Every structure is written in structure tokens, then in C-alpha cells.
Amino acid sequence: MSELRFESVSVHYGHRRTGHLAVDDVSLTVPSGKVVGLVGESGSGKSTLASTAVGLVDATSGTISLDGVDVRRLRRRDRGLQMVFQDPYSSLDPRMSIGESIAEAMPRGTDRRAEVARLLELVHLDPDRATALPARLSGGQRQRVALARALAGRPEVVIADEITSALDVSVQGAVLNLVRDLQRRLGLSMLFISHDLAVVRYVSDRIAVMRGGRIVEEGEADQVLARPRHDYTRELLEAY
């Protein structure tokens, strides 16, 4: 069980004065074993925030902590923090079999073959396909492999960044069901990012709404949807 906490995180791209403030003083907590949905339009800073947590982007100020420990002090492999990316077509190395891709993230000393089989089974893929190259898989299947790879690192917190937005509707449902099922079974804490409010609503316990680099509203999912307090949230809800 782990709690992911952003405390007054800001991310600045470019020069301090002329650059672009992508994330502006964001504080957000993903409670242990819960799913926090983060909605907002493109350019609102959702993905930047996610990249900061996993160390792909450096925060200009503020801290990100996992159970009270600053993530920058933890080695990547020991962080227990994994991310699933948006584009199923670029998130797997085309030259590596899916089994190798999954095994790469495993801690040392694991029985890789057995673990790969277990994970593939977990995401409802045939373990015999471990030797297949990603080109042989459909978008939905690739996204399952990406999930399996994230789980291979035995994470306690998973960040899902627009994982269904590149998928067709008929495939999206299966991936969402899987995400929800895994989250509950493994007790993962999850930051689920999407521009689609209906999708976020379906998987999340809490919802945070981001706009222009700031979180404008955050609360229990039902409450945010039933009694939105910020104008922008209302506008989003009206669009449905």
C-alpha cells in the first residue's frame, strides 16, 4: 500500500521568465488503494504532472513523495511507481518480443519466464504469445502488454496516462474493465489521466479537474459530478 503525494509542484519549461509554466503549484494526493481520476483538456498539464512523478520531467519546485519519502531519493527500480503510456503503437519496442519487454522491468532474481506467463495471464493474453513481436498485436492487446510491463515492476502506484484514447470504443471497454479489475485485485493506488470525463468517472474514486496547469476542483467522484463547484467543471459536464 502506498500513497502518492504531490506538494506544491510546479514545472517550468524553458527560461524562468519567458518560458511556459506547464504545472502551476499543484498539490494532489492519491490515497492508498484508491483511484484518482485527472481530467482536463490538452495542454492543461496533466501529462506533465504524470511525467514529473516518474522522473521523466524534473519539477521546478515542490516535492513528490511516496509514503512520505521524496521519490527523488529512491532508485527508479525501487520506487514502486510505474506508468502506462498513451500510444500503444510506440510504447513497445518493435524489435523486442513482448515477453522480453515485460521481463525488462522485473526486479533481479525473478523467475522471468514464469513471471511473464503469470502477467500475460493476468491481462488476459495467451502466455504462449510471449515470443511474439508487438507488430503482430492489435492496439488493445498492446495496451494490455503495456499494463503487464508496468505490473512487472511490482508497483504499488500506477499512473495511467490516456491509456484508452488511442483505442476504438469496442476495445476501450475491455481495457477499462481490466484496469479496474487489476486495481481492485492488487490494491493498487492509481492516478488515471484522461480527457474523457465518462471514462474517468467509470474508474475513479476521486476526481481532480485540471486547467491551465492548476487543479481547479478535486473531490469524491460522485460529489464532483453531482455538485460541481467550479465553472469549468460545469462546462465539462454540460458537454456530455
Place this chain on the structure above:
Amino acid sequence: MRRWLAVARTPVGAASAVLLLLLAGLALFAPLLWGEQAGAIDTDALQQGSSAAHPLGTDALGRDILHRVLVATRLTIGLALLATVVGVGTGVVLGALPAVLPRWAGRVVTAAVNIAVAFPGLLLALFFAVVFGTGTTGAVLAIAFALAPSFARLTQTLTASVSGRSYIAAARVSGVGRFRVLVRHVLPNVAEPLVINATLAAGSALTAFAGLSFLGIGVQAPSYDWGRLLGEGLNRIYVSPAPALGPAVAVVVAGLAFNLFGEAAAAVLGHRPPPVRRGRPAPAPSTVDDVADEGVLTVRNLRVSFPGPDGWVTPVRGVSFAVREAEVVGVVGESGSGKSLTALAVSRLVEHPGVVTADRLEFLGKPVEGTPDRELGTSLAMVFQDPMTSFNPTRRIGSQLAEVSEQHQGMSRKDAWQRAADRLESVRVPGQRAKQYPHEFSGGMRQRAMIAMGLMGDPRLVIADEPTTALDVTVQREVLRLLGRIRDERSTAVLLISHDISVVQRTCDRVLVMYAGRIVEELPTAELFTAARHPYTTALLAAVPTLETDRDQPLAVIPGRPPEPAEVVAGCPFAPRCPLADDRCRAEEPVLTAVEAGHRVSCWRVEEQQRSALAESAGSRGGTT
């Protein structure tokens, strides 16, 4: 490996591969076979020209030049390859270093490479030749280091493009070290272009080496390569040309072999389109029994085919529909369903080698095929998905709009500009913004400007292909409303293509649902949620999460995946995923049939139900009377 064999199957690839094999054979065996003759001194035949005994003549010591050219293959090719390997190796290491080094050190390496790239290769080679001293080692190093900078640059560029992919990010997040990421993920994915370029580089290394030897700073006596033989022969070229021409031809042929093979490999592995097959796709019988009635746009049995590796592939297979005046018709379907190709075919934008056929494809009562561009340009407007790329970034929005009227309606520049400002106003973009460039517009505003561009003429039909997909939900609404308003004010017909049922539902009067290149259902939007009959339509509707979806239940899913255009087989294409499918569905493709006025479905099971329902009602009516 199989792809490299494909290279050898192209004419140029095959010819150059044969030449390369020949050269390799010579390099291996010539010294063994003719080594003795090449070194045999014959004082009776000094400096002879071409003769039967010595086709290329003899040198100053009476040695046979033909044999010497053949034997020199090994040294020439060997040294060229050695120089290439050293050069490419150095280049790749230099190019990959910035990815592993700390940032400041990486910058230093990059800057050094950038400076080195600025010098011409041969100049660098000469410079290094002087530094390393004359002789074989010096020449190899000189040519290698002259090659290195361009390879370093190439590696850097390729590495940078691969580094942006999310599998690299995923590996880094998993805690894979920089060096391992480089070796396991980056280098394998940039290897192919590097190998191709190395083949090309081998060709130029060969000629450069010949050049250095010719100048006397390469291979030194008593060793000899083609360059030295050329140098010796050239002294008396006016007396007897053969001794110089022999090695010259060898250099040219070998250089060409390497270069052509590299070019052929680049063509095949770089996914340039394969040569188009001759002939046309087989015409298909019309599978539509009802008549799509007249309208602004009438489409009957439309098919779009592309040549594939195993014959023609037909992603749009017999689509029939009509769009009437002042009507908004939506086309929904998943990726690969053929919806966008249908739109492109209607507006005559399917590019070669695609082939469009139709029993009828008529716009305003005239075949689209024969309509002049000018007429189509003003009466049919097209709005594309990506507002970022549909405007030219270097020209003002206003002048891009005005161009339409200048070109198609022969307006003066001033009038056209006036009209552009007016049309922008009509899509709620302030007229003075016509002076601005596309990057000064937001995404939604750009999409509205795109629609304004369509309104420059007096369009009877607007085809919008995923016009809101790249936009945020809050902006989506205004674009959709705008399309609705245009219809209301100008009675323009709209064909709206989208993967998003909710977009179509909000905007359209009628919906066409496409699956695997076919229309599977056509119905009024108002009935979409109440009376949809096709199993695919109902499954699709159920699969979309809404704000009312029960969060305690799993989402409805459609098992399996849609067939690729090349995989379409007999029977209903949805049958493998359909819970209702029976033997007939798997054997025979259903036909789009009217079940009610304005409602057509292509499904055997629906047809059966319909028939039994009719029989029942007829029966019950019969019972009461």
C-alpha cells in the same frame, strides 16, 4: 533477414548483389589463383600495350596488369571495408555518447561533431593522411576519421528521433540504465538506416582510398591496390590507355556496386511504395437491392481498392447512400471501417494507386468524375481532422481563404479578401483576425476558419471528416453547432464522419453505421438508442461509457477485433464477434435491406425476425377477422 532478401529481388538490388558477390569471390580467390603471375617479372615485355598475351599490357617490370588488377581486389576492397568499419564504428560511438554522458559532456561531443561535419570529407582525409603519415595505416585512419563525423551526426539524429518514443520512456521509468537503454532499445531500432548508409560509405571509402593511393599517400610499394595501379598506368595513358583504364574500370564498377546496393536497400527497407500492379480490381456486382434515392449526393455501390502485396485490397466494399438538401448525415465506425475513405472518394481525393468505382457517384445530379475542379471547388467543401496541418503556416489566414474565391470565382484580390473577412465573421471569428497567421489561432478557431474556407464558395455539401476529434470537448460543441447553423441558414447538406457516436447523435438527422467497409445499418438519429437493430450498432452503443453508466458493473465489450481489409472473407464480417451469428451468417454476406422507411439493416437475423414478426401480425390480423 527476409527483408534483405527482398532487396536482392529488385532489379537494381539483384545486379549490385551479383557484382558484390563477384568482388568478394575475386578478393578471396584471385591472390591464390593468380598471385604468382601478378608478381612474375618479365624483362622481355616491359611497358607493353594491350596484346593477346597481356590484355591490359604490362608495367615497368613487365608484370601482367590484368593479373595485378585482379589480385589487387583483395587489398583494395579489404582496406576500403576496414576504413568503413573503423569510420562507422567511431561515428556511432561519437553519435551515441551524448545519450549516455552527463548533459554538459554530451553537448561538448555534439559541438565537436557539428564542427567536423562542416569540413568536406576528402579534405579531412588529406589532413589526417598528413597527420598519420603516408602509408596504408595512415590512409585507413584518414578515410575512417573522414567518414566518422557524418555517421556521428546520423546516429545522433536517429537516436534523437527514437528517444522520443514512449517505449524508451517506459524503459527509463522501469529503472533500466542509460547504457542499457542505448544498447537494447535505441541502437537496434536505428541499425537499419545505419547499415544502409554504411554500404554507401563503403563505396565512397573505396574511391577515396583509390584517390589517396593514386596521389601516392596511400598504399606504398611493393604492395599495390587499384589506386596505385591507376597512378602507374596514367603516366603513359597517351601511349597505351589499357594499363590505366583497367584499374579505373575496376574502381568505378566496385564503387557503383556498393552504392547501388545501398540505394536498393534504402528503397526497399525504407518502405517506399512497391511498384503498382497492372490491371484493375475485379468489378463487383451491385449487392444493394434497394435504390438509394436522389439527393445532393447520390452514391451507389461505391468501392475503393488499393493494390496490396497479394492482389487488390478493398477497404470500401459497395457503399450506397444519399444525402439530401439541408440534411446532416453522420457516418460512424471504428478505425479501418472505411468511413474516411468513403468521404475521400466522394470528394475525388483518393490518390493513386487507389481505384474508385461506383455504379453511381453523383453530386448535384452530375457524375463526380466529370465535374470540373472549379465547380467542385466551390460547391463542395471539405473539413479535415487536424486543424494544425490543414492551413499553410507561412501565409495569413485571410489570404488563404481569399485564394479560393480568386481561383474558383475569378474575384479580384480586394473583393476576395472582403469576402474572406465576411465569412470569418459568419463563423464568429472577428474579421480583423484575417490578417493573422494560423499559429495565432487556437485549435477551435482554426477549425472554424477551415469551415469558413469551405463557405467561400456557396457549398451545397460540406464533408467534415472527424472535425472535432483533435479538439477539446468544450470546443467541440461550438464547432458542431456551427455546422448545424450553416445547415439551417444556407440549407447546405452536411456529411459528418466520426468515430464518436455521441458527436453524431448530437448533430445528425440520420446515421450510417459502417463496419469492415460496408454500411451495416442506416437509421434516423432519433431512433439510434431506441430502435437500432444491427448487433454491431447495439454493441457499439452499449460499449460507450456515459455519465450514467453503472460503475459497479463491468463495461459491455465486443469480443475480438474488426477484420483487416485484406482479411475479409465470405459471410457477414461481424459474424465472428456476433452473439447471434448462425451458419448462414458465416457463409453468406447479408444485404442492406429496408426494415422500415428510412431504416436499413444488413443482418440475416434481423431480417428473419422481421419476417416472423410480419407473419405473426398477419396471422393475428387473420385471426381477428
